[in-house]
Amino acid sequence: MSPFGRTEGSGAPSANGFHFTGRENDGKGLYYYRARYYDPARNRFVTEDPIGMRAGVNHYAYATNNPVNLIDPLGLVTLGGGFQSGGGAGVGSAVSGLGVVDLHGNTGVVESVGGGGVAGMGWSMGGQFQVTTASDIGKLDGWSVQSGGSVTIVNVNIGVEWVAGQDNQYHGVNVNVGWGGGPLAAEVHAYADHSWLQRGPSVDDLVGRWIRGLGSTRACGAD
Numbered sequence: 001m002s003p004f005g006r007t008e009g010s011g012a013p014s015a016n017g018f019h020f021t022g023r024e025n026d027g028k029g030l031y032y033y034r035a036r037y038y039d040p041a042r043n044r045f046v047t048e049d050p051i052g053m054r055a056g057v058n059h060y061a062y063a064t065n066n067p068v069n070l071i072d073p074l075g076l077v078t079l080g081g082g083f084q085s086g087g088g089a090g091v092g093s094a095v096s097g098l099g100v101v102d103l104h105g106n107t108g109v110v111e112s113v114g115g116g117g118v119a120g121m122g123w124s125m126g127g128q129f130q131v132t133t134a135s136d137i138g139k140l141d142g143w144s145v146q147s148g149g150s151v152t153i154v155n156v157n158i159g160v161e162w163v164a165g166q167d168n169q170y171h172g173v174n175v176n177v178g179w180g181g182g183p184l185a186a187e188v189h190a191y192a193d194h195s196w197l198q199r200g201p202s203v204d205d206l207v208g209r210w211i212r213g214l215g216s217t218r219a220c221g222a223d
Contacts, residue, residue: 029041030046044061045061077102077103077131077132077133077134077135078100078101078102078130078131078132078133078134078135078136078137078139078140078170078172079100079101079102079130079131080098080099080100080101080110080128080129080130080131080132080140081098081099081127081128081129081130082096082097082098082099082109082127082128083096083097083098083125083126083127083128084096084097084124084125084126084127084128084174084176084178085123085124085125085126086123086124086125086189087122087123087124087182088118088121088123088189089118089120089121089122089182090117090118091115091116091117091118092115092116092117092118092189092191093113093114093115093191094112094113094114094115094146094191094193095111095112095113095114096110096111096112096128097109097110097111097112098110098112098128098130100130100137100140100197101137101203102134102135102136102137103135104135104136105202105203105204106136106137106138106199106202106203107137107199107200107201107202107203107206108137108197108198108199108200109197109198109200110137110140110141110195110196110197110198111195111196111198112193112194112195112196113193113194114146114191114192114193114194115191115192116189116190116191116192117189117190118187118188118189119187119188119189120149120182120184120186120187120188120189121182121183121184121187122150122152122157122180122181122182122183122184122185122186122187123180123181123182124150124152124157124159124176124178124179124180125178125179125180126157126176126177126178126179126180127176127177127178128174128175128176129174129175130163130172130173130174130175131172131173132163132165132170132171132172132173133170133171133172134165134168134170134172137197137199138197138199139165139167139168139170140165140168140170140195140197141167141168141195141196141197142165142166142167142168142194142195143165143166143167143192143193143194143195144163144164144165144166144167144192144193144194144195145163145164145166145190145191145192145193146161146162146163146164146174146189146190146191146193147161147162147188147189147190147191148160148161148162148174148188148189149186149187149188149189150176150180150186150187151185151186152180152181152182152185152186153185155179155180155181156177156178156179156180157176157177157178157179157180158176158177159174159175159176159177160173160174160175160176161173161174161176163193
């Protein structure tokens with residue numbers, strides 16, 4: 001099988017419908033990636049990226065045309081990690097700061113503030129990991145609705161949130177692990193949340209800077 005999923009082997013046909021990256025072959029040579037279909041014969045998706053022009057010049061590329069090093073299991077994905085804190089009783093609020101990256105190589109920082117209703121009493125602070133169906137970090141800027149809950153055991157807080165973007169219609173999951181406390185061991189909440197994106201250098205720029213820095217270090221060592 002080629003890096004882009006085109007079958008190149010020979011032998012008896014298989015009844016297994018799950019092929020390239022574990023996705024289903026629809027029987028016509030296309031793979032179902034949830035958000036859209038992928039055509040391994042053309043090395044591209046058959047429909048354009050849902051965010052249109054913000055996806056870049058090529059709206060149909062799979063994993064930014066780098067399938068050896070990148071994957072795109074939904075046809076679109078954005079990842080983030082950082083810090084979050086929140087708490088309340090009856091009503092509550094939360095703030096977070098996430099470093100984010102998408103499969104187009106865009107990076108940035110998303111700062112969020114939200115508030116809403118809380119069933120329970122408590123507080124938490126710690127690390128957060130996020131995965132969403134946003135195909136570009138630009139979609140993370142704006143309003144979203146976050147609903148979920150957390151449980152605190154011996155001051156260790158573990159929480160999960162479902163995120164629904166309102167401005168750009170993406171979906172995602174936040175997983176929080178950190179410290180917590182309060183009168184109750186568990187809480188559930190629903191927040192309206194607003195995020196601000198600050199774009200950073202692309203992954204290509206960061207790698208280029210690292211390579212140039214490595215080259216400068218070697219040159220100085222040679223002297």
